[in-house]
Amino acid sequence: MPRYSPRFGMRLSRACVKRTTSVTGTLNTIYVYHSIKTICFNTINKFCFREMDLLMMPSNCGTLRLVQWPLFLLTSKIMLANDYASDCKDSQKELWHRISKDEYMAYAVKECYYSAERILKSIVDGEGKLWVDRLFQYLNESIGRDSLLVTINLKKLQLVQSRLTGLTGLLIRDETADRKAGVTKALRELYEVVTHEFLAPNLREEFDTWQLLLRARNDGRLFSNILWPNDLEMKEQVKRLHLLLTVKDSAANIPKNLEAQRRLQFFTNSLFMDMPEAKPVSEMIPFCVFTPYYSETVLYSMSELCVDNEDGISILFYLQKIFPDEWANFLERIGRGESSEEDFKESPSDTLELRFWVSYRGQTLARTVRGMMYYRRALMLQSYLEKRYLGGIEDGYSALEYIDTQGYQLSPDARAQADLKFTYVVSCQIYGQQKQRKAPEAADIALLLQRNEALRVAFIHEEDGVSSDGQAIKEYHSKLVKADIHGKDQEIYSIKLPGNPKLGEGKPENQNHAIIFTRGDAIQTIDMNQDNYLEEAMKVRNLLEEFRGNHGIRYPTILGVREHVFTGSVSSLASFMSKQETSFVTLGQRVLAYLKVRMHYGHPDVFDRIFHITRGGISKASRVINISEDIYAGFNSTLRQGNITHHEYIQVGKGRDVGLNQIALFEGKVAGGNGEQVLSRDVYRLGQLFDFFRMLTFFYTTVGYYVCTMMTVLTVYIFLYGRVYLALSGLDHSISRQARFLGNTALDAALNAQFLVQIGVFTAVPMIMGFILELGLMKAIFSFITMQLQFCSVFFTFSLGTRTHYFGRTILHGGAKYRATGRGFVVRHIKFADNYRLYSRSHFVKALEVALLLIVYIAYGYTKGGSSSFILLTISSWIMVISWLFAPYIFNPSGFEWQKTVEDFDDWTNWLFYKGGVGVKGENSWESWWEEEQAHIQTFRGRILETILSLRFLLFQYGIVYKLKITAHNTSLAMYGFSWIVLLVMVLLFKLFTATPRKSTALPIFIRFLQGLLAIGIIAAIACLIGFTDFTIADLFASALAFLATGWCILCLAITWKRVVKTLGLWDSVREISRMYDAGMGAVIFAPIVFFSWFPFVSTFQSRILFNQAFSRGLEISLILAGNKANQES
Incomplete structure (x- = not known):
């Protein structure tokens, strides 16, 4: 993506109307831009107040007769122009030619001059107004005669700027008596500088000998009566002039928030991509957004935000360090300084705002709902603008009030039009059960319903019923609810189901029961860890027009949409996953669409609702085989001669897993799903029906990748x-x-x-x-x-x-x-x-x-x-x-922190030697976990395959035996047979050493005595072998490697044929030997961790790798504070 361009304002004004609003006129373009900017500030805190002012798009409809650009394009231009003027030794034309080489500098100089003239004339009266009028008369005449350098002293221009900056700094605030006195003082200082230092000597003498002005100055009446700028247009003009004189930031660094830059950058670049012209809202294709939800986080509670983990790190602390600028903007928006968690608890409204602020930075349902409801807001705004454009500026609004008003959200026509064209259904499968047990998720979903009137929630309602023969049965209803005016759930539809709808996989069944509640000709499937942006929602009408476009022989049935992974800033792992997914959802999908083998890899594709709902739906739900339910919708569409496209000019946010365990589980699910796809009839049929080239492309981009x-x-x-x-x-x-x-x-x-x-x-x-x-x-x-x-x-x-x-x-x-x-x-x-x-x-x-x-x-x-x-x-x-x-x-x-390593070792040993039993989970006991790990071996075919694969470990023993020096290159099978005898003796010795007889009077003492004698005997036997035969220490280690591999082979075979081993009564021995192997593997892995944990710098280095620099500093500070707190408590 190209570098962030400071020409955003020019691009937006030239392209935004054509591409996104479907109406003409600069005023509507400005309205769209301001809506995007306001949403960015109010809900996601990407901008601070200062950046909001710098990004403000002027209306250019006021009395100031010049083109005004957003201030971030003009920042620092006045300072540079002052430097040019101070160094100028040429004529006025040469100076202006030099300034005009930068078009924005020329605009800044003009606006600064005309704004200063207008503001000064509006705030003074009497003799002061006469002085201002005469001053600008002389300056305008000098500019017209190209003699400005003779009229003024350019060396003093910066001094004039500083006095004018002090004046505007007072005028941008509210009117008070002290500030009016300060303005009077600032104007008199400006008068002294301009009259006695800035103007040429002849003009200075003229002003000094002007009796009317001199008398007012001596009497103290000069600038004594200040007309404070209270009207909206003048206040904005004063603020613009003040920022124009003071802001020194580069245009490329505004806004400073990198996510805001990325969004504005993608939006402006996308306006120059090929996209269909949008129809008016009344003629657009109606659509629905559909999100499945089960029991994920809806909204973080205050307890979840403030609870510390083992390192003393809370979620709130973590986000404050990851997003420091957004945290500062959030505090500025709610009118708080630096505040602790306890300070927020004093105000319920601020507490709720804090919960939403954190939730909007996680993968929560609240974030998804907010993002998808931007579609409705965008349609309301566009419908409102269409009506305004047809009728002009109505209802007595001025041009500036037209831009600033949020009237579109209150317009009944705009709201009705948006509701006709857009619906949002969230399928919360167990919402009814959550309400019954008063789960916090139910209360949070109800809060979302209250805050989003167009949101609909579908769920499965269970109730007790009686059958015709008098038996108690469970009745199931699929219900759709919304929030009424009192915030309570209002039932819209209720459909009685023939039985429990959850017969197959949970997620597709959750979609299938609620798809009947969707409306419109298109349906966009959105997962509950996704997000959307208002500027992207502006282009949804353009996207939907693709269904009517020419994309080959057939109209599209699925519109693919680009994704942006927003979790890449959390950690290095999240960054890797983000970049990997970005290459998949951009490079991969855009290429596959042209090759006509793009499938529905997941969300957020847009389906032709009529096409799919009459051809099996959008989600297959058969248990196990459809574990990756998403892609089967693409298989289904392609097999029924559908056409799947991909579009790069619009994108939706996507959250990805941010921890290695989460990533491994996700990739395991996808890999297992692809394994099931290999066995599915859908893939078989596609392979049979595709031509050779499509078949190869399809293979290498789906199951072939995993093969x-x-x-x-x-x-x-x-x-x-x-x-x-x-x-x-x-x-x-x-x-x-x-x-x-x-x-x-x-x-x-x-x-x-x-x-x-x-x-x-x-x-x-x-x-x-x-x-x-x-x-x-x-x-x-x-x-x-x-x-x-x-x-x-x-x-x-x-x-x-x-x-x-x-x-x-x-x-x-x-x-x-x-x-x-x-x-x-x-x-x-x-x-x-x-x-x-x-x-x-x-x-x-x-x-x-x-x-x-x-x-x-x-x-x-x-x-x-x-x-x-x-x-x-x-x-x-x-x-x-x-x-x-x-x-x-x-x-x-x-x-690699030492204290954590010690705690991990204790937890590891407790888990390893904890006895299993009925109801004991694998996370608490090694025995239970070991039994669970064998659950996948079920069929006779699987046992045969496992047996064949396990025999490979016998190669080690068979080969190493004949390489031992003690065998003297004897290659007879007797030597190999003798090695098995040695292995059997070792197993018997292991059983004897691990024997734990019941407590009695003499037996435990005898067993321990016998174990000691055996240990001494084994050591003596090994010493004799090394001393009196060709057996070497190297042979000892080689034999250990061979027997380790053979022992693992025996364990694998015993687990595979579990029933036979249990019948022989050897299962307990197999379990104990397996425990020994797991203990040994754990020790091999744990030893390097212990070694590196001795060195504190390793832990610091790891933190730098895992997290960004700000969080690494915060993590170290938190550890120090946690240590001090512990010392104080002790």
């Missing part, structure tokens, strides 16, 4: 297992030697090729291309380097493992399920045990397996360069291992 991702990771295993096989069999050495003798460099290069080159970078390629297109090459390179310093490759490599695990598990076993991610602010530390439970089987086990393969390859492989060559050849695989093992802790807030 290729899984194949990428599988290639790691195939490569490493192949190299390990060559190393353990000895073929590695012989093939390399033969290749050198024969000069076969191609074979040698193939064997020594680095297998995976920056897999994390590969997944980021679309994002990098998006950067280049949107930002330019240099900014794209800078952004990419910055992301690398924030460990983006670690994140993308970790995400690769997430997608592979959940997609592969769904392909093998099915059973994809919806995973609730949560949409809160991630400012709390995630415990080690929580991360271990989530990533143990998806990442940690696989990473340790790859690490084991790499260690065996380094130990027994062959290369000319030694160990360093091995490491260089496998560096990308090592990066993958490190990313999969430690990414959850690198991106964990306060993950």
